[in-house]
Each structure stands twice: as structure tokens, then as C-alpha cells.
Amino acid sequence: MVIDTLKCVGCSDCVVACQTENNVPMGYCRDWVTETVDGAYPKVELELKSERCNHCDNAPCVRCCPTGASHIVEGGVVLVTDDECIGCGACIESCPYDARYQHPEGGYVDKCTFCHHRLEKGQNPACVEVCPTKCMYFGDIDDPTSKVSELLKTRKHKVLAPEAGTSPNIYYLIK
């Protein structure tokens, strides 16, 4: 997934869309928006970002899971199988992005699935679909002709906490 921080206005539509689409319990969310102000007056910069599970290539949550409930499916999406999860919290402690939580009713661990049920139908994740400024792009980074690959080739970008060594898969366009 590629997110253009220059286009994001921080409206949180992605958050609401996700909560509605995935029936996320009240007070919880699988994605969120952060706001960073850099610099000193009069030269200040504002950066808005929609953040979520980074579906890392080297996912520590998958490595630490004692039952294999956290796993990577074909295509690279990290998912949790509800009825294999024992709710030990190892994945929550291992995630540098703090993208996971224990479901208040189910007890199992829950997080962004990239709307896997929608991907299977060939649709985009709900957050991407509703974004009013079209700042989010979803696609296959391994395919050099995809829109996401094109953007990463031409625009300056970054990932979050690369020093954690997780090879995250959400890229932020910054220039």
C-alpha cells in the first residue's frame, strides 16, 4: 500500500470506513491518523498520515506466535486465525507499530486485514475506496507496471520504523 502524505487531509474517513466495513468494536480501530509538525516558526511543515498494520515481510508477530494463528497468506497479507489464537499477547508485544489489540468480546487478537474479504473479490480495501482525496493506492509492489510500483519509482518515500527490521509494506510518499 502506498499513501501520499501530501494529499492526505487527515479527515479520518479511512478510520470510519474500516470500522463500518469490519464491524470493529466501539473505541477500537484498525487504522488511525497521526499528525506531525516539524521545524521552527516560520518554517514549519505538517505531515498527515493514515497508519495501520504494515503487513511486514519479516513480521515479528508471525515469528512470535506460539500457535501459528498469525500467518502470512499468499500475496503477503498478515492475518490472524481467530480459533487458533489463544490470546497470549505475544504478537501485541512484538509489534513495533502497535497495530494489534485483543478483541473485547472474542478474546482473540484482531488487526487490519487489508480487507482480505474484499481483495478476494478484486475490490480495494475499504479505507482506500472511501478516501476523498484519493491519497491511498493499493496494489502489487512485485509487479513493476502497477500503479504503486510507478509511484515508488518516481516519488520520494519512507516507511515507519525501518530500524525495527520488519520490512514493512506501507510506503508513505513524502515529496
Added chain:
Amino acid sequence: MQEEIFVSGRHIPNIDPYLQIWHWQISLYLFLGGLAAGILFFAALFYLLKKEDEMPATVKYATIIAPIALIIGLAALFFDLSHKLYVWQLYTTVRIVSPMSWGAWVLLITTPISILWVFSYYRETYPKLENKLQTFKRLKFLEPFEKFLIKNRKVMAIALIPLTLVLGVYTGILLSAFNARPLWNNAILGPLFLTSGLSTGAAGILLFAKSHFERTLISKIDLALIFIELALIVHMFMGMYAGSQVQLEAMQVLLGGSYTVMFFVFVIILGLLVPFTLELSEIIGFKVPVIAPAMLVLIGGLIFRMVMVNAGQLTRYLY
């Protein structure tokens, strides 16, 4: 001047306040697991060295702590799970890369062996219990089983040596495997928790030891272990001091942050330095009630786990 003025972070009402999802249950379990590993390790070791009769507390009496500690520890772990009914999923797979997975398997084997070990000695350690049990004739069928166990103590002891070492190391590796919590994420935590576990095990044995010979020997072992533990703590700080930015920040929690007083007063001074001095003075010849250093080591070990579990969860990458 370029500086970050403000980061909004996240305000997810039901997630952010609960990211510290591990509480006293985990600390208690890590302590009890280390204690049981220590006691069983020394029992098996001195049994194999044929010191059974010279060191009855180590091989026979103190081992009663091990199964009790393991069962309480496992119960604490179980109550900490949020999806309890699916706990059996732990035993449907072996995941080499997940410390919690091999911890679960090692506990599945070690806990029953610890019970069998205690059972194989019950006639010697609890003669009164034996008299009472004889009135229940139904328990007769256990006798051949008991004889079988007594014959196979050597097998149990040989199995216990690697199992207890793995159990002791695992209590540390469990935490160090989490790269998202920089304070935990250092390789020294495995040997450090093993040493601390063996030291608390020795302290547990000291509470049962009656003969001068046994007491002095276990005290000497404990002295060496406390010394190694202090050295490993120094190593841990040195490693972090030479580490990345997140590790430098993590170290600050213990060296000038919210857990500094707790760590230095209760773990370093009361849990390690004071018992070290007391045990040393006893060996030199001063009269020291053995319960004092032993209890200090045990309480210090528990507080050490609490500090590490809680402080580690304060150290993060992003939010």
C-alpha cells in the same frame, strides 16, 4: 534549527491505554518458572553426582517447591490468556522460532517429571503421610509404579538437566524475542534470567537445608551465581549503552527513569548485594540466620521480573 515540535500520536481509547497487556501474572510466572528450574536442576545434578545422602534438602526435600511453583505459574499464565478455551492450540504445532511455543512444550514435559520426582521420594520425605496412606488400601496399585519410578530416577535426572536449562533460558528469551520492546530486545536476557533462576533455586534449597555441609556448599554456589548475575546486568547495560537510539532510550527507564529506584534499591542492593554479603560472612564464620539471604534473593528475584516486565513495556518504537 530543525526540530520536531509536535506529534499527535494516537488516541484510540480502548487500545493505547492497554498496550501494556502483560501484568503481574507474567512476572510471577517468570519468577516461579525460574525458581522451579533452579531447584530441579540442582536436584538432578547432585543426584547424578551421587550426593543424594549428603545433600538431602537439594535432592529430596526442597523439590516439593518445584511442582507447586510450576502449577501456580501455569495457572497464572492461563488466567492471563484472553482466548482461554483455545489454549490446546499450543499443542497442535511446534514453532521453533517462537520461544513461547517451546516454552509450552518444555513445561508440558517438565511439570509431570517434577511431580513424579517428588512422588518417588515421598516415603523418605513424608513418613507420616506414608502411614496415613497405608490406611487407604486402594492406593496399593501405585506401588509398582512407585518402584518403577525409583528405579528410573537416573533417567528423570538426565532428562531434567537439559529441560531445566531450557526452561530457565526460555523465561528470558521469551522477552528478548520481542523486537518492538527495546529494553527486552537484548540477547543477554536469556542467560541473565537463567542465572537468576538458578540463584533463586539455590535460595529455595537453603530454606530446607539443615546440615552445615549442604548449607555451605549451596551458599557458595549461590555466591557465584549472584556474582555472575551482577556481571550479566553490567553487560546488559554496556550492550545497550553501545546500542541504537531506541536502546539508549530504553536504558533510561532503569538508569534515571520511572523504575530506577525500584531496580537499584530492591533488585541490585536488597536482592543481590546484601544477600551476597550475608552469605559471604556466613562462609567466613559469622553467624547469619540462613533465612535472611535466602528470602532476600527470592524476593529480589520476583521484583527483578516485575521491573523487567513492566519497564520493558514502557519502551516502544512509535507511540
